[in-house]
Amino acid sequence: xxxxxxxxxxxxxxxxxxxxxxxxxxxxxxxxxxxxxxxxxxxxxxxxxxxxxxxxxxxxxxxxxxxxxxxxxxxxxxxxxxxxxxxxxxxxxxxxxxxxxxxxxxxxxxxxxxxxxxxxxxxxxxxxxxxxxxxxxxxxxxxxxxxxxxxxxxxxxxxxxxxxxxxxxxxxxxxxxxxxxxxxxxxxxxxxxxxxxxxxxxxxxxxxxxxxxxxxxxxxxxxxxxxxxxxxxxxxxxxxxxxxxxxxxxxxxxxxxxxxxxxxxxxxxxxxxxxxxx
Numbered sequence: 001x002x003x004x005x006x007x008x009x010x011x012x013x014x015x016x017x018x019x020x021x022x023x024x025x026x027x028x029x030x031x032x033x034x035x036x037x038x039x040x041x042x043x044x045x046x047x048x049x050x051x052x053x054x055x056x057x058x059x060x061x062x063x064x065x066x067x068x069x070x071x072x073x074x075x076x077x078x079x080x081x082x083x084x085x086x087x088x089x090x091x092x093x094x095x096x097x098x099x100x101x102x103x104x105x106x107x108x109x110x111x112x113x114x115x116x117x118x119x120x121x122x123x124x125x126x127x128x129x130x131x132x133x134x135x136x137x138x139x140x141x142x143x144x145x146x147x148x149x150x151x152x153x154x155x156x157x158x159x160x161x162x163x164x165x166x167x168x169x170x171x172x173x174x175x176x177x178x179x180x181x182x183x184x185x186x187x188x189x190x191x192x193x194x195x196x197x198x199x200x201x202x203x204x205x206x207x208x209x210x211x212x213x214x215x216x217x218x219x220x221x222x223x224x225x226x227x228x229x230x231x232x233x234x235x236x237x238x239x240x241x242x243x244x245x246x247x248x249x250x251x252x253x254x255x256x257x258x259x260x261x262x263x264x265x266x267x268x269x270x271x272x273x274x275x276x277x278x
Contacts, residue, residue, distance in 0.1 A: 005042055006225065012038065013060075013226040017233025021068045022183070022241050022252070028162030029256070031057040031230075035222055044211060044219070054161025055201035055217030056226075061163060061194035064230040068187040071238035077184025079177060085143055089150025090164070090189060091196050096151070097158020098200035111265070118265070121257035124170070124250050153189065158197055163190040166257060179249045183241055 012034040019030060035053035044052060072078050149171050153164035165186045172182035202216040213220050241249065 005038065008038055008041075009222065009225040010229050013229025014233045016060075016226070017064055017067070017230035018237040018240075019233075021071060021187070021234040021237025021239070022244075022249075028057045028061055028157075028160075029166070031060055031226065032161050035219075035226075038222070039219070048211060048217075051217045052211070052214065052219045052222075055198070056219045056222045057161045058194055058197035058201055059218045059223045060227045060230060061190060062198060063227040064234055065163070065187060065190035065194050067231040067234040068238060069184075069191050071235045072184030072187050072241075075184070075238065075242055077181050077238075077241070078188050079172075079181055079185045080188075082146070082172070082175065082185055083188050085146045086150035086153075086189065087192055089147035090154040090157075090192055093151035093154025093156075094158040094193055094196040095154075095200055095204070097155035098197065098204055100159070115261075115265070118258070118261040121254045121261060124173075124254035124257070150189075154193060154196075157193045158200065161197070161201075164193055165190065169253060179253075180241055183249065183253075184238075187238075 012031065016028075016030040016034070032050075032053045035056055036049050039049050039052055040046070069078070149167075153167045153171075156162075156167060157164045165183075168186040168189050169182050172185050173179070177185060198218065201218055211219065244252075
C-alpha cells in the first residue's frame with residue numbers, strides 16, 4: 001500500500017476509536033463503510049468487499065471495545081449487573097446473525113432497523129431530561145426479557161458486522177441509566193460481540209476467500225493497521241464523554257442514529273439518500 005492508503009487507514013482508526021469511546025459503540029458504523037472504500041482503493045476483489053469489511057471490522061472492534069471498556073470502567077460508567085444478565089443472549093444472537101446473514105433478505109432487515117432507528121432518534125431528540133432524571137434508580141427488566149434484548153442486539157451485529165450501540169444504548173436509557181453510564185455499559189457489550197463475531201467470520205463463513213493475508217472474511221493487514229489507532233482514539237472519546245453535558249451526548253447520539261436510519265431506509269428504496277454509512 002502507498003503512503004496515502006496507510007494514512008487513510010490510520011485516520012479511520014482514530015475516528016472510529018474516538019466515536020466508540022464517546023458514544024459507547026463499537027465503531028463499526030464508521031469502520032465497515034470506511035474499510036469498504038479503502039479495500040476498493042487497494043483493489044481487493046469487488047465480490048468480497050462487504051464481507052471482508054464486516055469481518056475485519058469485527059476483529060478490529062476487539063481492540064476498540066477493550067480499550068473503550070477499560071476507560072469507561074475506570075470512570076465507573078459501566079453497570080456490570082446488566083452486563084452479566086445480557087451477555088449470554090448477545091453471544092447467541094451474534095452467532096445466529098452471522099449464520100443467517102446470507103439467507104435473510106437484506107432489504108427487509110434494512111427496513112426493520114431503519115424504521116426502528118428513526119423512531120428512537122426522534123424520541124431522543126424531543127425527549128428533554130432534567131438533571132434529576134439523570135440520577136434515577138436503575139431498573140433493568142428480568143433475565144428473560146433482558147436476554148431476549150441481548151439476542152436482538154447480537155443478531156443485528158452478526159448480520160451487519162457492527163457493534164450493538166444503536167440498539168443497546170436506547171435499551172439502557174429505558175432501563176434508567178444516565179447517558180454516560182448507558183454509553184459505558186454499551187461499550188462493555190461490544191467486547192463480547194466483537195470476540196464472538198470475529199470467531200464466526202473466521203470459522204463459520206460460508207464462502208471462504210482466496211485473498212492473500214486473509215482468514216475467512218478477516219483481512220489481517222487492515223486489522224493490524226487500523227486497530228492500534230482505534231485504541232488510541234477510544235480513551236480520548238471516553239474522556240470527552242465524562243466532560244460533555246449529558247444532554248449534548250444525547251443529541252449527538254440521536255443525530256448519528258438519524259443519519260444511519262436514513263442510509264438504511266435508502267437501501268430499501270423508500271427515500272433518496274446517498275450518504276456512505278453502513
